[in-house]
Amino acid sequence: MKSYITKIFLGTLFFLSLSLSAQNLSKHQSMVKGNCNMCKERIETTAKKAGAKSAVYSIDTQTLSFETPEKISADEILKKVAEAGHDNDSYKASDDVYKNLPACCHYQRDSESPVPAMNHSDSTKKENEFFVKGNCSSCKARIEKAAKYAGADSAEWSAEKQTVILNFNPSKTSADKILKKIADVGHDNEMYKTTEEVYKKLPGCCLYDRNIPFGDTNPNVHYDESAKKENHSNHIGSEDHSSHSASEKNIEQVNIIGSKAATSIGKKEAGLVFNIDSKELLKAACCNLSESFETNATVDVSFSNAVTGTKQLKMLGLDQKYTSLTKELLPEIRGIASAYGLSLIPGRWIESIQLTKGGSTVTNGYESITGQINTELIKHAEKSETSLNLFADFNGRAEANITHVEPINDHWTQTFLLHGNGTFGDTDMNKDTFLDRPKGTQINAAYLLNFNDLTHSGFGSHFGINFVKDERTSGQIGFDKKIPQAQQNLYGVGIDISRFQVWNKTGYVFKGKPYQSLGWMNQYTYHQQDSFFGLRNYSGNQHTYYSNLIFESIIGNTNHKYKTGASFLYDGYNETYLNNQFKRTETVPGIFAEYTLTGSKYTLVAGARADFHNLAGTQFTPRLNFKYDFTPKTILRLSAGRGFRTANVFAENQQYFASNRSIQILENGGNIYGLKPEIAWNFGASLQQEFKIFGRKSTIIADFFRTDFQNQVVVDLDRSPQLLTFYNLDGKSFANSFQTQWDFSPIKNFDVRLAYKYYDVQAQYLDGKREVPFMAKHRGFINLAYSTNKNSKEGFWSFDTTLNWVGKQRLPNTSNNPSEFQLSKRSESYAVLNAQISRNFNKKLRAYLGGENLTSYYQKNAIVDFRNPFGNYFDGGMVYAPIMKANFYVGFDVTF
Known part of the structure; x- marks a missing residue:
């Protein structure tokens, strides 16, 4: 009988301790900047090492949900996350740490909001003109095709202004729908941001600078409207020199990496x-x-x-x-x-x-x-x-x-x-x-x-x-x-x-x-x-x-x-x-x-x-x-x-x-x-x-x-x-x-x-x-x-x-x-x-x-x-x- 009472007593203490422990965990949710699965893994791992009992990061909502025991503050966790390279509600990562992140992890920082104040080009921006980022004629073709596929009667993208002019019937489609489709094929715009995975799979010369505010001129783009030789190649089953999607690698591999230099050394290629x-x-x-x-x-x-x-x-x-x-x-x-x-x-x-x-x-x-x-x-x-x-x-x-x-x-x-x-x-x-x-x-x-x-x-x-x-x-x-x-x-x-x-x-x-x-x-x-x-x-x-x-x-x-x-x-x-x-x-x-x-x-x-x-x-x-x-x-x-x-x-x-x-x-x-x-x-x-x-x-x-x-x-x-x-x-x-x-x-x-x-x-x-x-x-x-x-x-x-x-x-x-x-x-x-x-x-x-x-x-x-x-x-x-x-x-x- 004593043994039975002892077991009941010990069991009660165990569940009570679990209950008390759970009650001592605090739940938190903070905005944390990140782009891809690599960011997600880095943020969650850093939070747990800093003392969080659990940490879940959402790329879509840019939020980190985590739980901490009473002795660990949310502030400590977010400080460590910033030290790992990710801006958040409480702390901003140093420029050196941010720059040393892999290229795919370079998220848009606080000073560069998704839809920043418009600059000089805004004064001429038309009602049916929208900011869309891109680099070259391959980007132009992709953006305009996506717009037409989403229902636009016509679309004209300008590399110089980084905008697209859309003509469409509002009863059949909307600017929202068209711009979402443009983002789906890899191009950030003033309504939607493409996923990092899709962006990374663009051909090399299409990898525009995601950190430059809309309306600013991209200093890395040297786009010549008269240039017919955009250095594309319709390789079918071509060599994968960089992180191109299969659709681009096997159909349209672009060989110049980044800006339009006459000769460049590919930074993404293993060879x-x-x-x-x-x-x-x-x-x-x-x-x-x-x-x-x-x-x-x-x-x-x-x-x-x-x-x-x-x-x-x-x-x-x-x-x-x-x-x-x-x-x-x-x-x-x-x-x-x-x-x-x-x-x-x-x-x-x-x-x-x-x-x-x-x-x-x-x-x-x-x-x-x-x-x-x-x-x-x-x-x-x-x-x-x-x-x-x-x-x-x-x-x-x-x-x-x-x-x-x-x-x-x-x-x-x-x-x-x-x-x-x-x-x-x-x-x-x-x-x-x-x-x-x-x-x-x-x-x-x-x-x-x-x-x-x-x-x-x-x-x-x-x-x-x-x-x-x-x-x-x-x-x-x-x-x-x-x-x-x-x-x-x-x-x-x-x-x-x-x-x-x-x-x-x-x-x-x-x-x-x-x-x-x-x-x-x-x-x-x-x-x-x-x-x-x-x-x-x-x-x-x-x-x-x-x-x-x-x-x-x-x-x-x-x-x-x-x-x-x-x-x-x-x-x-x-x-x-x-x-x-x-x-x-x-x-x-x-x-x-x-x-x-x-x-x-x-x-x-x-x-x-x-x-x-x-x-x-x-x-x-x-x-x-x-x-x-x-x-x-x-x-x-x-x-x-x-x-x-x-x-x-x-x-x-x-x-x-x-x-x-x-x-x-x-x-x-x-x-x-x-x-x-x-x-x-x-x-x-x-x-x-x-x-x-x-x-x-x-x-x-x-x-x-x-x-x-x-x-x-x-x-x-x-x-x-x-x-x-x-x-x-x-x-x-x-x-x-x-x-x-x-x-x-x-x-x-x-x-x-x-x-x-x-x-x-x-x-x-x-x-x-x-x-x-x-x-x-x-x-x-x-x-x-x-x-x-x-x-x-x-x-x-x-x-x-x-x-x-x-x-x-x-x-x-x-x-x-x-x-x-x-x-x-x-x-x-x-x-x-x-x-x-x-x-x-x-x-x-x-x-x-x-x-x-x-x-x-x-x-x-x-x-x-x-x-x-x-x-x-x-x-x-x-x-x-x-x-x-x-x-x-x-x-x-x-x-x-």
Whole structure:
């Protein structure tokens, strides 16, 4: 009985203590500023650590509900919440703490109420005009489409005023309904604020400043109503460089991050990505893709041949073939197109370029080793627009470009692109009787058709077709291409190229799931080259079919994203060199998966793919990119990845065909020319730091990349000056690349870019390890760009100049030649200066005048034994510097 009474007594005490404890808890509710789920987690965790027994934060109502015991005051809790970065009823977070919050957590502060007092623009604000935030023409299209979808008869959004003028029937809809729909698609307005999740999924250039009051001019927006090239790209299943929604990533990925800088470094991407706008391409004589990087410090551009005049790109100290070159994220310059493909993409067709250093995403394939260069063609305009560009230099080269972009209706847009060029003059500046560049013509035409209906059906599609005919003749002055080489004494080179492409990219965004999408890309390419180099001939044709299917979704929430899919690549090659025929077919089905983890200060992208190559065997390709934001202005990136490729030894080394070197292939049991595939690992690290100097934004970035070859097809020029030998690597081959770049603006409209690069590139040859030839260890770069007032009604002037300094390079061994035909072991260092002056008379007309290689440095011995081109010692491939002196050009652009 006593035991029973004791249990009742103890139970009563227990429940009484619980009751008393509950009675001692105080309930509180306070206004706390926040934006997203990350804010919610931070606020609730901080409150509980500060002593709250429970804490629940509502993003929608901006309120924190919490309970505290008697000994803890609400004031203490709210003080700790403010110290964590969130303004509230009692305390305001310090500016430093607020600025160090992740970008998605930058809520609107008390001094910037959702509908602040109107400023100067309010006096002209109409009754049916409403403040709506945005940046670019993509924002304009999205806002106006959303308004019409909500019932507006018409809508006109102005980037300059940040307002939309609505015309609607009040009996059918209301301004409230329309503005709510505009907020639903990502644009803050004076009635509604979009959710942080939707805002974060906008494309990069659409991420407007949410903290600037309505009616104020956004200082970060440089919007040109006349600009048709807003740097969009209709990628279907494209690489996700930032926090884009699936609907935007797979249908309309915007590549320029933030303001409309001519070149910018993407701060959101896990990898090191440079976004090059069409404005950057106007700084130089950008006649084709090979000339698009003259003002860029990352890519090295050099002449590879003194007879054919072709240019090649190098990145991270390695040849162009190790960089994945894509167009519209589809395989472009590879295989037989390797030597001359850069000249087949006109510069005036380019809307933007994305340059990725180091391993890129596995969704784009396995061939990228040193990075990826993706080119986007013009395909965006608010209204029908036609542009004409005419260009000519003082040495007989001329070209014309016509681009026409036309919105057909709300969903369809078409683009016509036409290019023609010709080189007609005999240019021989070093007086060696050989043309410094080939003569000939090119006709290039493309048609693009875009469909975008994300709002209703969730579908988007992009179609393209391209045809190129290019004919070139080079060699000694007076050579007649119509007469067979064997019937004339003059040495000649003839190169005829025909190329046809057709492609389609289609994407679908699942209804009610903007984070989930399906994209499918397909492309067919036919490339034919017929050529001769003196008495030796080379011809080849390539049929390529590429298909890539990508599914994208999330795991739980948008902090955990994944992509998975399958690809297929078919390459059919048929090559003839001299009397030898080389035919092969490569089929490569593959599967891949990629996971993206996004935290408050970091982004991790981990992916892997398996490709089942019929000739190279099964290949496993893992890649990893990691970004950590120490602060919003201090960013560390790390990357690692594997890549593999099959070498096309003839097509990729045509610069040595204009010589009398015999080709020797030391077979190693492989299935492609008797050689095994090339396999390499790339590791990289970079540090990006932003700060202010002269009161203006400045950025320094330093990066280091190392490429280690597990296997490589070595191109050996040293065994004998009369031999070109190919064999598989037996030993070590590596490339170390260090670059530091500083971008700053000392005064308004004056941009300065300084860079220094160091390369250490070595390979194990048959007779020992040594430096790879034609690669300078040290390089310097200076680019200066100044413009007068761009807002002037009378137009403005632009001045651009670029200085490239190239250090000494190791040259191939020619010691077995007679002394008069021997080259020194190392080249001279030299500098090349390019400059351009342009005048924009208005938004429709621009004229420009420029000069290339104004230092007039040129390689005097570009061709070994040029007097005897059919002799044993003739060699036109020993080029380490420009072969032309200063060259001047003029041109103009007009828009109709």
